[in-house]
Amino acid sequence: MKQRRNKAIFITLFLIPACLCFLMFYAYPILQIVVTSFCKWDYTNLSSPQFYGVGELLTNYKYIFTEYPYFWEALKNSLCWALVGVVIQVPLTLVVAIVLSKGLRFSKFARNVYIVPSVISSAAMGLIFLQLYNARYGPIQQIIQKFSPDFTDSILLMEGINFWAIVFAYVFFCGTTTIMLLGQIHSIAPELYEAGKIDGAKGLKRELYITIPLVMPTIKTVATLAATSGFLLYNEVFFLTNGAAGTKSITYIIRELAITSSRTQYARANTIGVVQIVIGLLLVAVINFAFSEKKIKNRGGEKA
């Protein structure tokens, strides 16, 4: 009895700081986003949002889904960026982390170098890539012209191609997640590899059957980070194309409605905000499911 009460007190105390932070910082905005998505709330009534009438409660949703010109484009892009993030970053991170874990010469150097781009803010990265893609003098244009001398257009303005131009401006820079995975690999007990060796697990097999299953939880973390950062892409879009030629993202249009528009469409922005939160959580759930580590028994003691 006393034991159970102690446990309850312990859990509560440990949750208090995080809950306070959530309540003060996020609870009100989240509530407001959801509630005002059913309201009229723009420059005409900024200090007093008003609910739409019973039959018209979904006015904002109807506008966003059927009239707002950029919603579907943005949703498609954001989801694609999330998918591309997982498909490219997870294997990349995994391969690099395994390679670095071998303790070969220069691997410390490579590890330290690989984290450097993560230190640069994404705003600065956007600016840097804008110059690298510069259609008159940028080095990337010069490389393209080596292969196709007649090419004079700007790749950032060519629909379809510019999607990948934006991807390449961020997708390979996953130094921090690599470090995270590397840490997990380092903490695998050597006995396991010894045992595997006896069973004939060498080379690729060793990684596939020993390393990867053991670091699955961290792979899940990497995948979630890759998906969410792709889904929430903003700075790259803002700096490279400013939404031109079919490159708007969900975050970009929310900002455009709430801040850039002189009509201050808070309610409509929040309606997309609801969509962003719901789809974002779905994404996290899907990844949790896809990378769930059923085979590993040594999970946390949930019944403690």
Add this chain to the structure above:
Amino acid sequence: MKKRIISMGLALSLLAGMLVGCGGSKSSADAVSEEAVTETAEAATEATEEAKAESGDKEVLQFYHAYFHDEATWPVAPLMRQIYQEFADAHADGPVTFEAIAVEDVLGIVTNEVAGGSFPDMVDFAGNEVPLAAITQELVYDMKDFIDAEGLQSKVGINYTMNMVDGKLYTVHDQLTTLGLWYNADAYEAAGAATPDTWKTYEDMAASMETLRAGGADGIYAYSAGQGSIRLFNAYIGLLNEEYAKSALTEDIINSEEFATAFKTVAAMDQANGSANASDNVGDFSSDFNAGKCCTFLNGVWGAGGFGDATFEVRPAVYPGNVSLSAPGGGLTISSGLSEAQTALALEFVKYMTSDEVQERIFLEINANPCNTDIDLNSLAAGSDNDTVKLLAEACSLANSADKIVNTTNYVWGSDVQTAIINKLIECSVKGTDIEAKLAELQAELTALIG
């Protein structure tokens, strides 16, 4: 040993966490009992500010502006701060202390204040739009009566017409955003192209651009598209129908003949000019212009100071049909919730900033187009031995005396509309793009945006 250090560190941070927790819970309680506490909190902050200003219980008028740059990065900023400081010093003995504060994000602070139903004492929007919400909620002060009573119409210049909203004047910008274009006279001559001062129509301009491309050497291009294109579009709309650039965007404007003509003409010119030469930041072209690669630089009069490296003759001009773009945009704006004494000082400041003395300094030192129409820029320039000032005077006079002075659509149509148009124009610059289709897309987008 190590363990002990870790546990000690953790104990410390736990403690810190608790402290923050406590502090935090206090502030969340504040948020609940808003009204009453807000006032005391505001009184408290005011009190500290006053203490800082060492002025006892004097009232303070805080003025937010965006001239935060150091002298090394933007010499204009400290000059503007100096102008503000002189006003503060001159009124140091008055009933209200004037305090000019440079902030990074004027617009962000204003937006959030407005969302909470308040407005900073006084701000300078530096050409950005005054948020419509501030006007609809009546958070800003109408200066019209003051301007009329003091007879300052000629001092505030086009502010008096372009910033007038339903007979009310909420903002006065001391300097104008004035746009024409700059061209490389040597390149035009070498290619045998008709110079901008002879352009009556956009066909004339397109023909000139074609001649420049045909006659120019490798790597030479006609003009800076992108941000420049929206300026051409803006000037063209104004040439075709002056009314369109005066009021908010309507469906009638979007579907008008003039809108389609202006868009298609500019888009076709952009496509011929090439997408490599289109950027939504016209500043990207300044080095190319100075290096003689870009023949026509669609930038504002403020560019006058940037041609020091040019080895050719730089000439200013206005847009085809003798049209210029000039607008004050948002400027000095006063909260409607100030005390009488504060309001009086704020109005005094507007009068000071638009006075002949300060306006002359804005022209001569800041190198901007002043709003005061009583100032003779040419005679001021004649008295100066500064080349930038002479070039600026020439550009400003051309723009100020154009047949039509058109407001920038950015201010009247809104920046989301502006972004939509600029993006569509930029997309059209890619070879083989169907301009008609892009126009239809743009019309649909704009209709939805203003709905």
Add this chain to the structure above:
Amino acid sequence: MIGKRKIKNSNPMSVQKGEAVFAYIVMAVICVIALFPIVWVVMSSFKEDLLANPGFALPDNIYLGGYIKVFTQLGITRYFANSFICATLGTILSMTAFSMAAYVVARYQFKGRGIITACIMATMFVPPAALTFPVYNLIKNAGLFNTRMGLIFIYTCYEIAVSFMVIRNYFATIPEELEEAARIDGCNYLQIFLKIMLPIARPGIFTAAVLHWLKLWNEFYWASLIIVDREKMTVPAILSQFTTSFQTDYNGLLSAIVVIVIPPILLFTFSSKFFVEALSGGAVKG
């Protein structure tokens, strides 16, 4: 019992020749990818007029104007000190709060566990535009406007989902036998957390802290909104010095970018010894 065992950086596994070749190719590729932007920035920061020559070409002559401005005229030490204080305190507080929460969520079954996880994860997707006004109001009402305290408070609550998830997933990998053994030894809940779980989870917490600190070092949205005093401004304000509404000084801007990334890189390099130790520290795995 629960002994901590050090493992040398190299695993006792033989690396075959083919594997080594592959490994070196991968290392070479990631070095090229990582150095590509930074080399370009450094090179370009020596060019007086970037736009005249933005390619990978070396500068015609080395121009140091940008660096001179950054170091002599802008008072960067002040910015650095402010950012360092705000980012570090924000990180410490945030890590404390969320390693505690992440621990109980990862290791204990209790009512509301799912809701708490969902709530914290949802914060990741809340648009900053929607957060701005309520938080701005809160800061103003609490009298924290234009104070470092206010900024530190925001930084504690900023981007909590990533830290929470990283740390929680790390706690979840620790085998439960350890906890049970400790309980049999008579440790109470707090002792188990402090003495057993926390040391093992150091790599996870450290990674989360590095991620958080880097984000705060570059954070400017909130700083530009609630800090008005130049004396209290943080590092990214150096970048905005080089942009006016009329033009961008690329030379100065790129020089500033180089200068801004140096402290984090130095910090990382010097702490990497500790870092490596942390990574291979809690190596008790079932």
